[in-house]
Amino acid sequence: MADAAVLGGAVPVRRWVAGSGQSGLRVAVLLLAPFVFVLAVSPWLPDWLRMVPKDWSAPFVGWINAVVEVLRREEIFGLLTFRDITRAIADLIDYPLDFVEAILVAGFSDSVPGLPWIAVTGLAIVLGWYLQGRQLGIVAGICFAYMAIFGKWELSMVTLSVVLVAAPIAGAIGVALGVLAYKRRWFETLLWPILNVMQALPHFSYMIPVAIFIGIGHKAGTIATIIFAFPVMARLTILGLKGVSPEVREAGIMAGCTKRQMLWKVELPAARPTLMVGVNQIIMLCLAMVVLASFVGAKGLGHDLLNRLRSLWIGQALEIGVVIVFMAIILDRLSQAWAEKEPEHAREGPFHVRHPFATAGIAVVVISYVLAAFIPALQLWPKSLSVTTAPMWDAMIDAIVVHAFDYLELIKDTLLVHVLIPMRDLYLLLPWSALLVFAVTLGWYYGGWQVAVIQALFALYLAFAGFWERTLITAYMVSFAVIVCVIIGSIVGVWAAAGPRRTKVVELILDTFQTFPSFIYLIPAIMLFNVNDFAAIMAIVIYATIPTTRLTIFGLRTVPHDIVEAAIASGCTPRQVLWKVRMPLAFPAIMLGINQTIMYALFMVVIAAFIGTTDLGQEIFRSKAENDAGKSLVVGLCVAFMGLMADQLINAWARERKKVLGLE
Amino acid sequence: MDAKIACRDVWKLYGKDPEGFLAAHNGDPPDDAIAGDGYIPAVRHASLEVFPGEILVIMGLSGSGKSTLVRCLSRLIEPTAGEVLFDGQDLLKMPAKELIEIRRHKMGMVFQHFALLPHRTVLQNVAFPLEVQGIDRGTREKRALDVIELVGLKGRDGYYPRELSGGQQQRVGIARSLAVEPDVWFLDEPFSALDPLIRREMQDEFLRLQTMLQKTIAFITHDFDEAIRLADRIAIMNEGRIVQIGSPEELVTRPANDYVANFTRDVAREKLLTVASVMEASTDGETLSDTTVRPTDKVADVARLIIDSERPLRVADDTGRTIGAVSRAHVLDVLFSVEADAHG
């Protein structure tokens, strides 16, 4: 009944569009008809229906900047400006940052040095062993030892210390907001759309406002990281709390819990599995962001990577990239092991029997300090002994350039001339009114008038924000990349879903790749294709293929078994089973994968602007250079809204499709 | 004797504006109005009483409103209308603070899926209700250990729920609900999630505890065999209504309608019925067997005697006075009458 209310007048039209049989083609043609019509008549449309005239653009940028200006200059109660307050708060972050950094590497003073690298490595081994087992301990040990031996210890520890400070703070903010939203309906209604937009905003949109209110530097990077990471935790807290089984909650009430006892002793602990997913994600987001936050002056691995990339020292950049990858892998594995760790009953006995791992940890620290006092190389791996792989990478790249350069260039040029540039010109012809018609038709058909209205607002924003042309260029790059991603992803996915062994291998690779900070993906792209549109698209493709592949596998493997058996029993060939049964049933899942691919592509397209594209990302970069907070936010919202438009349409479609297929 | 806990005319409707809807129909809306206006009647017009020390079993098909009714009794769910009396006090008018006090000291509840807190050990789970009362650690753990021993889990107090079998987990659930020494004990299908063998064992355990503790109990099940093993009285629910309340024997011998009869059809009547309910008045001229049975004997227990005897057996009370007779033919009649009804 609720559905009928939402869909409203759409129902009869839907029936008519869908016809008697569920003809997909008929639906598609009829839904696209209005859009095609506007396209067809566009040469006769008045100019303002095609391109929004410059002086018609809404002065969003000006407004935001005016607000920023007020916040910067006007004093509240005649005492402090808003910026003074934010800066004061930001200064607080220095304490934990300095503290953790001092422990990990910097030391408190000359007489109290930080932990020797063997101590940190040893602790990582103990932790891995404790959380999962010997194997993870060994992996952790290798990752950390690599950082030391390859001369990246200090940079790594600086980056790690930002993650160790930012992740708990972001987590606490997220949980607090989530709890509040869970307790107060109105707050949830308010928070949810904000979280949606925040999660769709590209990384860089966070940086400029932060830079303006806090200034450029290490702590600004940390704060940008916190702001970037907390929404995911807020969202998962809400989901986790809502998912607590009613029985458990009732058990709490029957025990006579007060509201506060309920929350702390029953609901939050019972939501632990979901919260721990959040912990893992927040750690990974923090790492991804802190690497990028080097743009606003965060120190550490990202900072060096950025410099190397800027000077096109690819070998050295790759070397740092590898360290970041190791860091990502180990943080991901450790936090997942933590999430999956189930409590076990303690053994009886003295301290070291009851707490073997704590004992081992203490022993590691004590022994390392003693050893390091005698052997300085155990405190800090000496520069002279550091191994560097940069020459090797450089040689490899040279080899590629010598042997494959012509082919690579050929591929690049052919694609650029025959596909990319024509496609781009085509996109630039798209009238904004056509986009509006397209979005509203689809939104209304699949989600009812509410979705249609939101879609219209998104489309109008894109048209009138003043960056229509850039939006189109972004759309062209993203759609090309997404098409490539979908082709590759579905082929790999179909291949991998054919057998459990393949699935396992491919999923392992996907899992690993997914943990890498997006910045990393620029390195091979630049390495092979230098700095241009094509390299950017390559970077997007590598990064954004992951979700489509993953969900293709998921969709195909979760097709109900009896349906497949029924198909085989009725004499389908394997090919027919795939195309006539499994693919259609997996299609909603695949579409959700494509949805994520679009999101990933939009995020990456902005980062890729770093290597010289002319899309919205470029505008964000320019705004950063100009310290233009308004512009960076307005353009960021363009990117976010493009993503949210696709997201909403695809989700509405997938929901409808699943209902038709009875998969819900 | 006054009821320990009772409810009168309790309604629970789900829908847009249940209170307004009930009021508009003077508190007793007809079925077609309920369905027509899109309301879901989880409980309607329910009244029952549970007396001190009694086990009242609530039975019914899935979705018949058992859980909802019991949750209204403990006010886990706010009834739409009606009153719930706990020791004569109206639970629904009670302020939140007092309600919490009652739950802390006088009520315990056991859940179908155990509802243990996964992050706490057995000991901490059992001590949980005491912990929220603010009882100090030493006292509450001592008390918890006692209860853990009572339910037969001694030595497992340091384990986490995940490390226990289903039956053991439910023992923890039972221990937790008993830790505060409640007067009233609610059990919502406590054994439904367990294997038949374990279920049997847990029922015995439950009976053992009840003989020791003498709680006032509302016990939900949808398994009639379980009901007759445990119940003093059984309330049968259908589509939110209580259709009959009575002793197991009453339900079997005098079902109020076909729904109840359906439940009781497959019951092993000989195990349930007492000699008293199958005996006939002895006619003077009749020659009775020398063997006597008592009216409280279960038919199954004396079946052999009845079958082996050519003549009817004499039924005598404690003083030895003859109060009736049971004949082979008549017992067979009574035991198989349901089948006869079903076929005829």
Ligand SMILES: Nc1ncnc2c1ncn2[C@@H]1O[C@H](COP(=O)(O)OP(=O)(O)OP(=O)(O)O)[C@@H](O)[C@H]1O
């Ligand atoms: N929150 C709710 N909203 C709407 N309907 C509900 C709600 N809770 C219960 N119901 C409905 O009320 C009816 C009674 O549910 P209840 O859980 O009391 O049944 P039950 O007898 O305990 O069934 P089971 O044996 O499956 O536990 C069911 O039809 C159920 O769908």
Ligand SMILES: [Mg+2]
């Ligand atoms: Mg129930």
